Amino acid sequence: MLIRIDTEKCTGCRNCINVCPFAAIIIKDEKAFITEACSLCGACIESCPERAIIDERERDAEKSKDFKGVWIFAEQSRGKIASVAFELLGVGKRLAQELNSELCAVLFGPSEEVEELIKWGADKVYYVNSQDYAALDDELYAKTLVSLIEQYKPEILLAGATAIGRSFIPRVAARLRVGLTADCTGLEIDKETGNLLQIRPAFGGNIMATIISPTSRPQIATVRPRVMKRGEYIADKRGEIINIPPLSVKKRVKILDRVEDTSFCKVNLQDAKVIVSGGRGLGSAEGFKMLWELASLLGGTVGASRAAVDEGWIPYSHQVGQTGKTVCPRLYIACGISGAVQHLVGMQSSEIIVAINKDPNAPIFNVATYGIVGDLKVIIPLMIKKLKEGAGQ
Amino acid sequence: MRIIVCVKQVPDVTEVRIDPKTNTLIREGVPSIMNPYDLHAIEAALQIREKVGGKVTTITMGPPQAEEVLREAISMGVDDAVLLTDRRFAGADTWATAYTLSRAASKIGFDLIICGKQAIDGDTAQVGPEMAEFLDIPHVSYVRKIENVSDAEIVIERLMDDCYEKIALTLPALITVVKELNIPRPPSIRGKMAAKKANIPRWNADDIEAEEDKIGLKGSPTMVKNIFAPPPRGERRMLEGSPEEQVDSLIRELRRLGCL
Ligand SMILES: Cc1cc2nc3c(=O)[nH]c(=O)nc-3n(C[C@H](O)[C@H](O)[C@H](O)COP(=O)(O)OP(=O)(O)OC[C@H]3O[C@@H](n4cnc5c(N)ncnc54)[C@H](O)[C@@H]3O)c2cc1C
Ligand SMILES: Nc1ncnc2c1ncn2[C@@H]1O[C@H](COP(=O)(O)O)[C@@H](O)[C@H]1O
Numbered sequence: 001m002l003i004r005i006d007t008e009k010c011t012g013c014r015n016c017i018n019v020c021p022f023a024a025i026i027i028k029d030e031k032a033f034i035t036e037a038c039s040l041c042g043a044c045i046e047s048c049p050e051r052a053i054i055d056e057r058e059r060d061a062e063k064s065k066d067f068k069g070v071w072i073f074a075e076q077s078r079g080k081i082a083s084v085a086f087e088l089l090g091v092g093k094r095l096a097q098e099l100n101s102e103l104c105a106v107l108f109g110p111s112e113e114v115e116e117l118i119k120w121g122a123d124k125v126y127y128v129n130s131q132d133y134a135a136l137d138d139e140l141y142a143k144t145l146v147s148l149i150e151q152y153k154p155e156i157l158l159a160g161a162t163a164i165g166r167s168f169i170p171r172v173a174a175r176l177r178v179g180l181t182a183d184c185t186g187l188e189i190d191k192e193t194g195n196l197l198q199i200r201p202a203f204g205g206n207i208m209a210t211i212i213s214p215t216s217r218p219q220i221a222t223v224r225p226r227v228m229k230r231g232e233y234i235a236d237k238r239g240e241i242i243n244i245p246p247l248s249v250k251k252r253v254k255i256l257d258r259v260e261d262t263s264f265c266k267v268n269l270q271d272a273k274v275i276v277s278g279g280r281g282l283g284s285a286e287g288f289k290m291l292w293e294l295a296s297l298l299g300g301t302v303g304a305s306r307a308a309v310d311e312g313w314i315p316y317s318h319q320v321g322q323t324g325k326t327v328c329p330r331l332y333i334a335c336g337i338s339g340a341v342q343h344l345v346g347m348q349s350s351e352i353i354v355a356i357n358k359d360p361n362a363p364i365f366n367v368a369t370y371g372i373v374g375d376l377k378v379i380i381p382l383m384i385k386k387l388k389e390g391a392g393q
Numbered sequence: 394m395r396i397i398v399c400v401k402q403v404p405d406v407t408e409v410r411i412d413p414k415t416n417t418l419i420r421e422g423v424p425s426i427m428n429p430y431d432l433h434a435i436e437a438a439l440q441i442r443e444k445v446g447g448k449v450t451t452i453t454m455g456p457p458q459a460e461e462v463l464r465e466a467i468s469m470g471v472d473d474a475v476l477l478t479d480r481r482f483a484g485a486d487t488w489a490t491a492y493t494l495s496r497a498a499s500k501i502g503f504d505l506i507i508c509g510k511q512a513i514d515g516d517t518a519q520v521g522p523e524m525a526e527f528l529d530i531p532h533v534s535y536v537r538k539i540e541n542v543s544d545a546e547i548v549i550e551r552l553m554d555d556c557y558e559k560i561a562l563t564l565p566a567l568i569t570v571v572k573e574l575n576i577p578r579p580p581s582i583r584g585k586m587a588a589k590k591a592n593i594p595r596w597n598a599d600d601i602e603a604e605e606d607k608i609g610l611k612g613s614p615t616m617v618k619n620i621f622a623p624p625p626r627g628e629r630r631m632l633e634g635s636p637e638e639q640v641d642s643l644i645r646e647l648r649r650l651g652c653l
Binding site for chain 2: 021038039040041077142164167168170171174178180181197202205207211215216253257271274298323326330331342365370373378383387
């Protein structure tokens with residue numbers, strides 16, 4: 001046990017039992033006793049009037065002093081930098097200011113947009129301008145990032161919780177023997193310890209957790225796209241671009257082909273600002289035509305419930321939910337979706353949720369910002385018509 | 394072909410809630426299930442075995458009752474299973490879990506390791522790629538199709554955010570799979586019999602020669618500082634009136650919020 005009770009001092013007052021979020025403290029022989037359910041959160045330590053709870057984890061303060069600076073990994077696809085990279089610069093800037101350190105971006109693969117990273121806030125860009133890095137090669141990306149981290153020792157590293165970030169960043173964390181928190185939706189600096197507080201949903205979004213990596217550096221987190229805000233764009237900002245020579249590693253993975261069928265590209269759900277989603281209530285594949293039209297008027301894309309995917313009305317790549325994608329657009333319009341919990345976990349963090357359902361008791365209304373009880377076959381065409389007419393302008 | 398499938402027993406997340414009064418997890422009555430993605434990992438392994446022959450071993454790290462998911466795997470047709478269980482493994486984060494699983498994988502021996510894309514309790518999707526790093530083998534995440542398997546190489550399709558890629562990777566290797574890959578088979582009668590009879594070995598930290606400071610809580614660089622209920626959503630508003638009026642109010646609201 002890394003947190004223990006000093007039984008000499010413990011009076012059995014039960015204060016700690018009341019604050020333990022994991023119900024991990026019990027009374028045994030009239031003294032507090034920490035059970036295996038302990039998650040080392042430390043919530044009990046402060047609560048003890050006798051100071052009888054001892055945290056035996058060494059705070060490796062010396063080690064963390066050598067590490068400075070906030071880094072973000074800027075992923076690109078075909079030279080285009082993903083918008084999550086600019087969001088990371090936004091949150092990275094805030095963290096860097098609080099820590100009084102610099103903000104750097106890492107860019108792998110050739111891109112015309114390097115300067116954009118500086119304009120969106122980076123002080124420096126570590127840039128590997130090599131064709132070998134054009135597409136994700138997990139081992140090459142991981143080895144290169146590990147060697148950069150070992151050389152420059154950043155305190156924090158953020159990457160997008162995307163197919164790329166979630167695939168190769170774990171290798172970096174494994175190699176460096178440091179903590180990695182996936183899919184964060186909030187990041188703060190703990191004023192007292194200087195640790196990065198990494199806030200993320202767990203158990204399908206039913207619970208939020210704050211994760212820390214107190215003894216290892218850098219602290220690494222992947223961050224959900226579209227959750228963080230971009231910072232200020234400064235067109236004449238200056239920064240340094242540091243060219244990093246490519247590594248040559250034995251290639252054990254070869255990309256033979258890349259397929260971008262058009263329906264596929266349109267459904268980059270995680271990036272969409274607006275998603276119009278359809279469920280079984282649409283009644284047919286035809287119904288989705290209506291949704292595509294509405295989505296294009298709103299500048300968005302189309303999602304679906306599993307029921308609609310299982311009916312074969314729309315491909316799996318559109319599925320939102322526990323076994324589909326997790327999305328958090330500005331606006332999510334659920335049409336003919338009942339709101340099963342497996343669907344909700346994939347979309348309930350959307351900023352504004354509109355639900356259209358003919359059943360007033362559909363659970364989707366519990367998470368809706370605006371609810372319309374009605375027949376979608378009436379409501380949606382009406383919306384399309386009014387938007388085309390420029391209603392409400 | 395020697396294949397290892399990593400499976401995890403998870404609480405059925407749709408049933409997990411937080412007690413608003415005490416801010417603790419409500420654990421009672423939450424059923425445990427096999428992580429849904431891992432069913433697809435098992436199915437993939439069985440299909441490969443049917444094509445090229447070989448042996449499929451399932452492993453899990455967890456408390457003694459995690460044996461249930463191994464029996465479930467056997468009922469689907471895997472050849473054997475190993476349960477990694479030890480009080481010293483408790484409290485592992487993904488780093489320590491991946492370390493522990495990779496020690497076991499080395500001991501068993503493999504050409505291919507298959508994991509689920511992510512476990513639904515934490516949704517981290519980290520254990521697979523981390524194992525690959527510990528084992529110094531290549532990996533590909535989000536595999537949605539397995540095209541070809543030979544002794545030296547496997548050809549797969551990887552699902553990316555904006556496309557998919559066809560990739561050849563040299564064996565030994567690790568892949569993590571998405572649901573789209575296949576439809577897991579139900580247990581067979583014969584499988585169920587085998588599952589009942591199977592003798593599932595239990596390995597502890599010493600059996601896999603794991604270093605003490607790399608397993609369980611001690612080996613975990615991340616820590617849960619606290620947990621809390623998600624903030625409640627703001628007021629919800631039902632839009633009243635005729636369809637026409639409902640749509641008008643909606644458009645007005647969306648304009649007010651700058652969505653249009
Ligand atoms: C392990 C597991 C994983 C799952 N993963 C997912 C997942 O990732 N994503 C997902 O979505 N689901 C998932 N599900 C399935 C989920 O439980 C639900 O079955 C599914 O979400 C239901 O889809 P639906 O709301 O479209 O259909 P239904 O539940 O059938 O609802 C249809 C709704 O449409 C309404 N309706 C019908 N006609 C009209 C009309 N003319 N106008 C207006 N409203 C109308 C009805 O009132 C009803 O509320 C999963 C289930 C399991 C067990
Ligand atoms: N304790 C465990 N035992 C066996 N396999 C696991 C365990 N934890 C995770 N895995 C495997 O790693 C995958 C991803 O899990 P995670 O990184 O926790 O989201 C799962 O689908 C499993 O295949």
